[in-house]
Amino acid sequence: MVQRNETQPNGQIIDYLKYYVELEAPRYAVLLNGPWGSGKTHLIQSFLDNHFSSPPSRSRSIAKRILKYLITPGMNRYFNDKAQERSASNYIYISLYGLKSDEDISARIIASAIPGLGLKSSKILGGIIKPFLSTLQYAKLIPDLSARDFISKFHKKTYIFDDIERCEIPIKQLLGYINQFIEHGERNVILVANTDEIPDTKDFTTTQEKLVGKTFRIEPPIEEAVENFLKQLNNSPAMKLIQDNPETFSSLFRQSESKNLRVLQQALRDIERPLNALNREQFENIEGVLFLAKLIFTFSLEVRSRRMTPAILEARPQQMTELFKKFGEKNEQEKDFCKIESSYTDIDLRDPILSNDTLADIIFHGIVNAEHIQKSVTQSHFFREAQDERALDKLMYVYDLDETEFKQVRAQFESEYQNHEFRTPEDIFLSFSRRRWLSENKLLNVSLEKVSEQGDQYLEHLYETGQFPIVERDRFEGRDYAEFNGKYFDFSFKSRPLEPKHFLDTFLSLNEKARQDLYPSIVESMMAEMTDAPETFCHRISRKSFDTPSHINAEILLEMDPEAFSKRLLELHPAKQRPVLNALSSRYTFTNYSAELSGEKEWLKKLTLHLERTAKSASVFERNRIRSNIERYLKPHIGYY
Known part of the structure; x- marks a missing residue:
């Protein structure tokens, strides 16, 4: 049965955990379930910090502590009933992330028991001391690391196992190990997991029914998280405005339907640098600065939640010119954008306060160009003076x-x-x-x-x-x-x-x-480019530029006089003629763009005839070279006639 508190997220969970850890031999575990970034670890750590008093930290170095408790009689203190009863923090908390065996878990439990070590230190130490513990076992200075013998001598009352889904031990074996703490050790056990990411779902479901007595779904504490995250930002004039409006960003985060507080934190951080790029006068426009922050925050949420791609952002119809941009999957991307914007009622995602290029630089590339940002917002209706508005x-x-x-x-x-x-x-x-x-x-x-x-x-x-x-x-x-x-x-x-x-x-x-009126001048420019910048010409005529504005399309190519093209081509050094013909050939190779369908086949035939006509009157060497190029680069696309 899943417990939920609709009025105060997670409040009822805390109340239940307080009740649970005081039970004697409950013979069932409590599962805290939630997606990554939902605040599960933060919640359990806060509960432990508030409910259990920690032993005073001593001034000795970590190295001295480790040596003291990994040698006898120091280690035996942690396998002594009375010592355990006197312990001020009668719990063990470990992360199972990356652990591959039962012995790995036992080693990390012992590392977590050493006073004054934080979670990160205990993770590192768990890996270091495992081989040393084997030596101590062999010398019979500490008990065996098997779970049952380990539990019988280790008297912490409450055990918290985090990152269940990130453990590399098969889930059935892992839960079997943990079950010994519950059934044989009569300990209080709290499991923390994202069950959606557990690979062996069937094994987990079957075993969970026997092991877990209470399951709670973690609800991200959005308002609290927003306020805490905003406090971490710099206290510049612009950010002070943002920090005074936490409810604005809480509302947008809820509308995104994300449950990941890490995404929330990262999106809030994405606001800081662009706002600090504004000039002093722009800072004073409260409405404009707040809207700019909301826009960047919302797009960052979508990108970090993997719903927004560069192509979808590019398709944002903020201006007419954006609607005219060409992409093969344009219509689908526009639909994706419309689907995203339908989630948000508190903001107009199409507002052109920032151009699509500037937004993409900020969100996808981490580029904050103060000049571009200031210029873009100056043209916005938020910042434009009434007398300057058209x-x-x-x-x-x-x-x-x-x-x-x-x-x-x-x-x-x-x-x-x-x-x-x-x-x-x-x-x-x-x-x-x-x-x-x-x-x-x-x-x-x-x-x-x-x-x-x-x-x-x-x-x-x-x-x-x-x-x-x-x-x-x-x-x-x-x-x-x-x-x-x-x-x-x-x-x-x-x-x-x-x-x-x-x-x-x-x-x-x-x-x-108007397009056709430009053809003669474009053709003249292209022909000159073949001589003056052959590498650029090759790129523009080949398939590599097919989806770019610089591509020489069929209409332009067909406007070129095949005879003039042939003469200009043969004026090039032979080493530069071949790349031009190769680029022309690649236009029809490995693509759906054929000479037949594009209407370019007849043009290629005429080009071939002019080249052959020139070859007839050329020297034997020159004739062979021209005909070799024709056979290799042109005939495959026009056939033999």
């Missing part, structure tokens, strides 16, 4: 304005719109969305139809004046206008009318035209 951004919080302020902001916004000042993808979609929303709510004296017409005209003006922001087309795959109608604020349309979809289609059409 009209477009103020319209995101339109009902926070009074009517006079609203009219001023609207006039400024309309002026900026008519002057075509919104030129980034995010601002283009955001401004169009705001105008539609204003029109729908009778706050703009322009009809919805006119707003859509003016939206198309806006895009066409940017294209005609060479200001259209080009975005890779495949970054729009599987998306519709609803995802771009204003950052992550949804002023969306209940009926999803066709006008917004038309605006997106117009954007895509002009985006394609």
